[in-house]
Amino acid sequence: MKIAVLSGKGGTGKTFVSVNLAVTAKKSMYIDCDVEEPNGHVFLRPQNISEEMISVKKPVFDYEKCIGCRKCVDFCRYGALVFVKNKPKLFPDICHSCGGCELICPVKAVSEKDERIGMIQRGEYKKVSVKTGILDPGVPSGVPLIHACVREEDQDQIMVIDCPPGSACTVIESIEDADFCVIATEPTIFGLHNFKMVQELVMILGKPYGVVINKLESFKNPMDQYCIEKHLPLLAHIPFKEELFQSNAEGLIACEIDDEIAGIFEKMFARIKNEVTT
Amino acid sequence: MKIAIPVNEKGLKAPVSTNFGRATYFLIYDSEKKQETYLENPGRNASGGAGPKAAQVVMDAGADNLITPRLGENAANAFMNTVEIYEAHAGSVEQHIEDLLGGNLNPLNKISKGLHGHM
Numbered sequence: 448m449k450i451a452v453l454s455g456k457g458g459t460g461k462t463f464v465s466v467n468l469a470v471t472a473k474k475s476m477y478i479d480c481d482v483e484e485p486n487g488h489v490f491l492r493p494q495n496i497s498e499e500m501i502s503v504k505k506p507v508f509d510y511e512k513c514i515g516c517r518k519c520v521d522f523c524r525y526g527a528l529v530f531v532k533n534k535p536k537l538f539p540d541i542c543h544s545c546g547g548c549e550l551i552c553p554v555k556a557v558s559e560k561d562e563r564i565g566m567i568q569r570g571e572y573k574k575v576s577v578k579t580g581i582l583d584p585g586v587p588s589g590v591p592l593i594h595a596c597v598r599e600e601d602q603d604q605i606m607v608i609d610c611p612p613g614s615a616c617t618v619i620e621s622i623e624d625a626d627f628c629v630i631a632t633e634p635t636i637f638g639l640h641n642f643k644m645v646q647e648l649v650m651i652l653g654k655p656y657g658v659v660i661n662k663l664e665s666f667k668n669p670m671d672q673y674c675i676e677k678h679l680p681l682l683a684h685i686p687f688k689e690e691l692f693q694s695n696a697e698g699l700i701a702c703e704i705d706d707e708i709a710g711i712f713e714k715m716f717a718r719i720k721n722e723v724t725t
Numbered sequence: 726m727k728i729a730i731p732v733n734e735k736g737l738k739a740p741v742s743t744n745f746g747r748a749t750y751f752l753i754y755d756s757e758k759k760q761e762t763y764l765e766n767p768g769r770n771a772s773g774g775a776g777p778k779a780a781q782v783v784m785d786a787g788a789d790n791l792i793t794p795r796l797g798e799n800a801a802n803a804f805m806n807t808v809e810i811y812e813a814h815a816g817s818v819e820q821h822i823e824d825l826l827g828g829n830l831n832p833l834n835k836i837s838k839g840l841h842g843h844m
Contacts, residue, residue: 520781525773525774526768526771526773526774526775526776526777526778526781527774527777528777529777529780529781529784529803530781530784530785531784531803531807532807536803538774538777538799538802538803540799541773541774541777541799
């Protein structure tokens with residue numbers, strides 16, 4: 448069972464919800480797909496760490512063999528190849544590693560080389576396997592690394608995917624195989640605005656989903672009002688409490704130290720399990 | 726000599742486009758034949774790689790010079806040692822052609838990072 452936690456806006460509590468869900472599920476896997484700034488490990492503090500390098504393929508052109516037929520340049524729909532002085536010139540940051548230029552070259556002048564983009568770090572916290580995608584600084588796209596992070600052989604285990612913020616390609620890659628999406632949001636106009644963008648994405652992909660409203664001070668707020676009007680599945684409210692911010696700042700896991708939060712996450716997890724299995 | 730200019734409307738009285746990769750057309754002006762040709766820019770609606778796609782059109786047209794107010798780093802890299810790049814001002818396309826032929830345009834030395842989806 449794959450549960451993806453996402454939000455339109457950064458700082459709504461994706462990592463808070465993901466980490467607490469993974470811990471509540473007890474035996475689970477937490478996957479941090481926010482590869483530009485993964486921070487789930489700050490709370491889960493994984494032990495027995497191992498690292499795996501992740502790379503993508505980039506084409507290499509043998510200009511001795513190249514006959515300047517231009518087939519590779521015309522084939523590349525990403526605009527990563529430009530035909531200059533009768534030879535293909537590569538723009539590696541635009542290349543999507545599709546391998547098309549190598550396939551289409553009639554004289555085998557194109558080969559591929561591995562280019563490192565980041566790594567996956569694995570470790571354990573109690574019964575939670577912690578998997579963290581870490582993108583190297585300056586790498587233009589986290590998508591291939593996220594792809595490697597969410598690809599997991601044991602499909603039966605409970606996986607909680609902590610997504611990057613927003614609704615771009617990296618988020619689509621993170622939730623593509625998810626069985627259920629949890630959208631974390633804030634009870635503000637800004638929160639509602641960004642919630643709508645992710646909700647649209649989740650609905651286009653046909654994913655079942657539920658809403659978690661974080662930092663709740665009063666039920667009279669634009670986000671709750673919208674959920675009631677549109678009959679949206681509200682999974683949980685998480686109260687605005689100073690103690691929570693304190694413990695979060697100390698890197699503590701709320702459901703382990705706060706009974707109210709533990710109860711909220713137990714109910715949330717039971718409901719998601721129920722939605723997925725029925 | 727062939728001069729390429731990004732434009733959003735046809736005609737010599739039109740202004741130069743404020744953007745290279747996302748311009749609607751490229752005017753290719755042949756100064757010997759005094760001939761205008763307008764080429765569609767495939768980079769205009771591209772989801773990515775607009776700069777190189779646009780640069781390809783300009784190079785395929787055999788342009789020697791490009792006049793633009795700004796240029797992204799990928800397009801600039803594509804043009805390197807092939808096409809001379811000059812900085813556009815606020816005037817019309819016609820004025821720019823005249824200025825270039827009279828040697829009154831400055832080379833563009835500011836290369837932008839490009840918009841890269843943040844439009």
